[in-house]
Amino acid sequence: MVTPETPASKQSKILSIETMSLGLNIRGSTLLNDISIQVTTSGVTMILGPNGAGKSLLIKCLHGLIEPTKGRFEIALHRCSDPIPQAMVFQKPVLLKRSVMENLQFADQHSCQRTDLEQALDAVRLLEKKDQPATQLSGGEQQRLSLARALITQPKLLFLDEPTASLDPASVLIIEQLINQASQQGVKSVFISHDIGQAKRLASDVIFLNRGQVTEHTDAATFFTNPQSREAQAYLNGEIVL
Amino acid sequence: MLDSSFLDALGLIATANADLYEILWLSVQVSITALLVSVILGFPLGTTLAISDFRGKHVCTTVLNALMGLPPVVVGLLVYLALSRTGPFGVLGLLYTPTAMVIAQVVLITPIIAALTYQVMDDLHREYRELFFSLNIQLPKAVSAYLWDARYSLITTLLAGFGRAISEVGAVMIVGGNIDHLTRVMTTAIALETSKGELAIALALGVVLLALALIVNGLVTAVRTRASRYGYT
Ligand SMILES: Nc1ncnc2c1ncn2[C@@H]1O[C@H](COP(=O)(O)OP(=O)(O)OP(=O)(O)O)[C@@H](O)[C@H]1O
Ligand SMILES: [Mg+2]
Numbered sequence: 001m002v003t004p005e006t007p008a009s010k011q012s013k014i015l016s017i018e019t020m021s022l023g024l025n026i027r028g029s030t031l032l033n034d035i036s037i038q039v040t041t042s043g044v045t046m047i048l049g050p051n052g053a054g055k056s057l058l059i060k061c062l063h064g065l066i067e068p069t070k071g072r073f074e075i076a077l078h079r080c081s082d083p084i085p086q087a088m089v090f091q092k093p094v095l096l097k098r099s100v101m102e103n104l105q106f107a108d109q110h111s112c113q114r115t116d117l118e119q120a121l122d123a124v125r126l127l128e129k130k131d132q133p134a135t136q137l138s139g140g141e142q143q144r145l146s147l148a149r150a151l152i153t154q155p156k157l158l159f160l161d162e163p164t165a166s167l168d169p170a171s172v173l174i175i176e177q178l179i180n181q182a183s184q185q186g187v188k189s190v191f192i193s194h195d196i197g198q199a200k201r202l203a204s205d206v207i208f209l210n211r212g213q214v215t216e217h218t219d220a221a222t223f224f225t226n227p228q229s230r231e232a233q234a235y236l237n238g239e240i241v242l
Numbered sequence: 243m244l245d246s247s248f249l250d251a252l253g254l255i256a257t258a259n260a261d262l263y264e265i266l267w268l269s270v271q272v273s274i275t276a277l278l279v280s281v282i283l284g285f286p287l288g289t290t291l292a293i294s295d296f297r298g299k300h301v302c303t304t305v306l307n308a309l310m311g312l313p314p315v316v317v318g319l320l321v322y323l324a325l326s327r328t329g330p331f332g333v334l335g336l337l338y339t340p341t342a343m344v345i346a347q348v349v350l351i352t353p354i355i356a357a358l359t360y361q362v363m364d365d366l367h368r369e370y371r372e373l374f375f376s377l378n379i380q381l382p383k384a385v386s387a388y389l390w391d392a393r394y395s396l397i398t399t400l401l402a403g404f405g406r407a408i409s410e411v412g413a414v415m416i417v418g419g420n421i422d423h424l425t426r427v428m429t430t431a432i433a434l435e436t437s438k439g440e441l442a443i444a445l446a447l448g449v450v451l452l453a454l455a456l457i458v459n460g461l462v463t464a465v466r467t468r469a470s471r472y473g474y475t
Contacts, residue, residue, distance in 0.1 A: 065372050087376065094373040097391040097474040106387070107377050135473040153377060 014078045015157060015188040016040045017062065023070030024057060024212075031057050032068070033212045039190075043183040044202045046220070047192045048232075049209035050241045055192045056091055058209065059159045062190070063088050077156060084157055087150035091161040091192075093142040095134040100126055100145060103134045107149045117152065123178060124148045125171070139166045147175060151182065158182065160191045164198065176202060196236065200224055208232040210241055250442035251449060259446070266450055269427040272340055272414070273407040276347035280355045280403055283348070285396070288359025289385060293367050303360060309353035314346075318416030321346045325417065338419040343427070346413040351403040358399040362392045394469035398462050405458045409451065 017039040024032035032054050039045050047055045060066045062073060063086060077084050096103050104117050112120075121127045124144035129137065134145060147163055160179070164172045172195075179189055179202060193199055199206065203220040208229060215229035227233045234241045254262055291302060323329050325337040325345070336342045366388050374384050389396070411429035418425035420434055428451050435444035 060372075063376065065375055090372065090376075094369060096370070096387065097472075109378070133472040133474065149377075 014040060014042065015075070015084065016078075017045075017073070017075050017157075017188075017190070019062075019071065019073040021071035022058075022061065022068050022073055024054075024061060024066065025069045031212050032061065035071070035212075035214050037207060037214055037217050039205070039207075039217075041204045041219075042186070042188060043204040044179060044189045044191050046199045046203035046206045047190065047209060048194075048196075048199060048206055048235065050235065053209040054212040055209050056161050059088070059161060059190055059192065063159050075157065085153065085155045086157045086159065087153045087155035088159040089143070089146045089150045089161060089163045091165070093139075093146045095137075095142055095145065097135055098133070099131050100134050100137065101130040103145060104149055104152055108152050110154060112152065120148045120152050121145075123151075123174075125174060140168060140171055143167060144171060144175065147178065151178065156187060158187055158189045160189060162192050162194065164193070164195065172198065196224075208235070210235075247441035247445055251445035254442060254446040255449060262443070262446055262450070264423065265426050265428055265431050265447065268340065268425075269408055269429075270454075272343045272427060273347060273404060276344045276351060276407050277400065277404050279344070279348045280352040281400060284352050284355030284403075285359050285389075287352075288356040288361075289363045289388065291356075291360050292363035293385070293388070303357075306353055306357045306360065310357050312350060312353065313412075314350060314410050315412035315416065317349050318346055318413030321349060321413065321417045337417060338421060338425060340418070340425055342417040343414040343425060346417045347407045347410060350410060350413060351407050354406060355399055355403045358402065359396065362395040362399065363388055366392055391474075394465050394474055397465050401458050401462050401465075405455060408454060408458075 017037070019035050019037050022032060022035040023030065035058065047058065049055050057066065061068045062075065065088075075084055075086075096106055098106070100121065101117065104120060108117065118127055118130070121130055124147060126137075126141060126145055126148065129141065134142070137145060143163055143166060147160075150158060150160075158179075164175050167175065176198065179191070183189060191202060200220070203223075205217065205219045206223040207217045208215050208223070208227070208231065210231040215231045216223070216227065218228060222228075223232065224236070227236055231241050291299065291306070321342065322337065324331050325334070325342055326332055327337070336345070370384075370387070370391075374387075379387070409429060411433060414425075414427055415430045415433065418427070418430065420426050420430040426434075428447050432444050432447045432451070435441070435447070
C-alpha cells in the first residue's frame, strides 16, 4: 500500500491522513466498517466505489461533520500543530439565498480584495453571473460556485464529493484544471468520483470502497492496470459490484 | 335598512369622523406595540430552539405549537386575573388600560411568532448546518445569516402576527373593558355598536378593519412574489 510521491510533495510540507479502524454505526446498521488507511501522497486521492458504498460518509467523518462511532483518525501536516484549514464541496450544492458574489464573500475569511473574489468567479466562469441569485443558477453552475467558494477559504485539505457530477465536458476540464492547480500549490485533495476517466486523469492513489469497507488502496497506475480486489475489478469492468 | 346603514358608514369614513379615527389609531398602536414586543421575544426564542439541540426540545416545540391555538378569551381571562386588583400584578393598576391590551395580545401572538420563526429557522438550519461547520462560521455570523436569509419568511410571519392581533376581540374586551376614548378598539367597538343597533358605525369600523386585513394580505402576497422571483422561497 505504499504509494509513490509526486514531485509536488517534495516542494511543500506533506499532509497525511491516517484512520485507525474507523467505523460508523447508525441505528444498528454498519455504514463504515473497520477502515484503516494511510494517505501520504500529495495531489489527489480518489475514492471510488458503487452507490451507497459509504464514500460520502467517509469524507464527512474525516471533515468532522460526522462523529465516527468506532476507531479514530488523524490528519496532520508535517511539523505543524495548528488545525489544518479544510474545505468541502458537497455532493448536493448548498448555497445561501443570496447573490453569487455574496455567497463567495460569506465564505471568505481572509478579507480578500474584490478583484480576488472576481478572479475566483472568473476561474469557474461565473463572473458574468455574479449579481444573480445563487439559487437560480443551473445545477452545474451551482457546483462550480461551490468549488470557487471552497477554494476561497484557502484550504490545505480539500474534500470533493462528486464535484463534476452534473457538469458538461468543458466545465469538467475547468474544474480539473483548478484542482491540479491547487495540487501544485500544495493543496491535498480527497476526491469522490464515478468517472473512471477522470480518476485516471487526476488520481495519484485510489481508495476503493464497497459496502462500508475499503477493499483496496493502491497507487493509481496499479489500480487501473491491475486492481487487486475482486470488487474493484468488477467495478472497472462495469459490472454490478456485490 | 342595511343599504342606508352602509351609506352612512361610508359617510362616516369619508368625513373622517373623529371618534372613528381615534378608535382606529388606538387599535393600530396597541397591535403594533404588541407585535414589536412579540418579535423581540419570539424571534430569539424560535431561533434558539431551532439551532440548539437539547433534551426535551421536542416537548418544547410541541408546547409552542399548542400555544399557537390559545383561545383568546382564555388568555383574556388569565391576563385579567393577573392584573386585577387582587392578582399578582394588581398593584400596577394596569387593568382597563391600553397596556393591559398590549399584554394580552403579546401573550396571544408571541407563540405564533416564535413557532413560525422556529419552523423557518429549523428548515434553514438543516440546510446550512453542514456548510457552516465546513466553512468554520461562528455562531453570531451563523445566526445573522439565518435571520437575513429567512427575511422574506420572517416578514410574512410578522404580518401574520399583526393580522391576528388587530382582528382579535375576546381578550382585549376582557382586559381593556372597551372604555370610550380609552380602550375602545375596532373589534370591541364593532361588537358594542352592533349590539346597540348602531349599524352605521359598526359597518364603518368593519370596512376599515377589512381594508386593513386586505392591505396586510396584499403585503404578504407581495413579499412572497418578490421572494419567489429571486428563487428565495
Ligand atoms: N444519516 C444516515 N442515516 C442512516 N443511513 C445513512 C445516513 N447517511 C447515509 N446513510 C446510508 O449509508 C450508505 C452510504 O451512504 P453514502 O452517502 O456514503 O454513499 P456514497 O458512497 O456516497 O454513494 P453515492 O455514490 O450514491 O453518492 C447509504 O446506503 C445510505 O443509505
Ligand atoms: Mg455520495
